[in-house]
Amino acid sequence: MFLCIKSVGMPGEYVPIDYIPVIIVLFVATLIGLLPLVMGVILRPRRPYPLKLSPYESGIEPVGEPRYRFSVRFYVIAMLFVVFDVEVVFLYPWAVAFDKLGLFGFIEMMIFIFMLLVGYIYAWEKGALEWD
Amino acid sequence: MDLQDLRLLAPEIVFILFALILLLLDLMVKRKEVIALTGLVGVGISAYINYRLVKMGWLGGVLQDVFLFDGYSNFFKLIFYINLVLTILISLRYMKIEQTSYGEYYCLLFFATSGMMIMASAGDLIVLYLGLELMALSTYVLAGIIRRQRRSAEAAMKYFFLGAFSSAFLLYGIAIVYGLTGTTHLKGIASGLHELGLLNNPITLLGLVFFIIAFGFKIALVPFHMWAPDVYEGAPTSVTAFMSVGPKAAGFAVIGRVFFDAFAELDIQWSAILVPLAILTMATGSILALSQRNIKRMLAYSSIAHAGYAILGIITGTAEGLVSTMNYLMIYTFMNIGAFSVVILLRREDLLGEDLEDYAGLSKEHPVAAALMLIFMFSLTGIPPTAGFIAKFYVFMEAIYSGYVPLVIVAVLFSVVSAFFYLRVVMYMYMKEPGERVELSMSGGMGIALTITTIMVILLGIYPSLLLEFVRASVLG
């Protein structure tokens, strides 16, 4: 529906009419996020007393740090993921232009993947993929 | 796409192939000497292929000139080969002393060197950027390879942040130039700037300034030198030797390429920017080195000062000036790695051997090591008959021919200042009484490296034409 709206500005004057759907979606998304919060504030009964306001209303007293340390494994896996994931960026243009590039492009991409493979084997053998 | 072109890429292809082999070899072999030896074989094969290609006269551009295989790039590749071989030779024993015998070390040296080779051959800004990043990312890791030492990790961090910062500037410069001329090809940029009448455009100048900032970081020009002393001190000494020569020479290679090819018509502008930077660099390097007690830190400031001298040849904007800078860099390679080799000699399990006091009375206990250090210190100062004198002499002569007489006077003055801190090392070695007894960590590889560097420093000092004719032939054809 929105896509049917034509640009109405003067010649040479720029009106970003094509972006109206984006703005409307942005607006609606914000509204959907805010609406439950606002409704909650309006509708709920509000009778505060100290015990209710304390963070641990029931159960035992908190023991130790609430934030516990992540295993360093997470970082290693994340780093490996980032590197190997982004290399895929080169596979997309190659896949799109595969017909034109032909055999030469195929061999080139195989060399590229071979290099990634060497890195992968290295990471594997070094135990970067082991969990413990 | 002409497959025939690919043969000119053979040295780089062999190099990267060997880097991958070293990586896999590390998984299979326990003895690190095997990896180092395989690496040396790889350098030999690559250098031989390079030599054969040059002998057959197959010079030219590859893939529409984005990769240039010419005398200029081949000369710089020779520097990188020498740098890599000497670094491998001095590392073997040292890395054991540091308890850091990782196979990755050699693999990273290979990747860094292939990045430098790609930089020297780049005929297009994209290739230049990729080569630079390949070199930079490998050297960041190399600087921090002694994981159990906090100062090594700190050095890596500082190098990483400032290096990444500078490469962002390089990218912005590339984007500006690309936006103006519509190409990233160096020759295309030159013709684009000329034809579109952009030579006096302030935006072009902004792009040029961004390039100078980025390359200035790589060769440690003041005021972009802040990282150098910390990184040189914190990194393993063998890596310091490697990166005080390799990335610096690669930085000069791209400066020569970009400024002489793409911004050839703006030579007045970039000379005007580089002159104050050169003076600041020589001044800061020489004066701050005076107060250093740590020899690695002192050599770091000295290498900053040397970048200031070497850039004089670029400032002239002439082909002869470029020749003198390249001559300087080759000689600097030998004398600087030589000096760092002696620093490594003093490193033991229980002694860092980096403080000036550790050199006290070295001549009495180890006269040969002291004599070698004497030669390298004389050469770094620029005292004849060592090669360092020849290097400075030709750069200064070219600057005088181009009319930069005041600049040369300043340079000579700071050379005199630099004599104070270089000769202080000599004074400590020969005139002080020895402290505790020092054992040297000598090894076969180290012996070869010291022999090569010493012979070259003396030989090139006595027969300067040996190298100079070679440089001239490779640049001027």
Added chain:
Amino acid sequence: MVPLSWYILLSTVVFGIGVIGFIIRRNLIMIFLSIELMLNSVNISLAAFSHYLQSMTGQILVFFVITVAAAEAAIGLAIIIALYRHKPSITAEEVNLLKG
């Protein structure tokens, strides 16, 4: 179509934010993110130039910048972790062993 100058303005502003962030921030992760911001601001201008000039070169460079930025992220975080193991703090002031 959005005019080219808007993109350049956006890219310059983002690059400037990155530079300022790099200089004034004290948390290493934030400094690192500032660098990423600088790289991506360049990507904006490269893509805009590429479209405006109708040449693919800019977009090719954007691809490479994205991959290099990923490699840089991996290495940068690895270095920060290596440093963190020596001293569990990641503010720039405490990286102070090397001075002179």
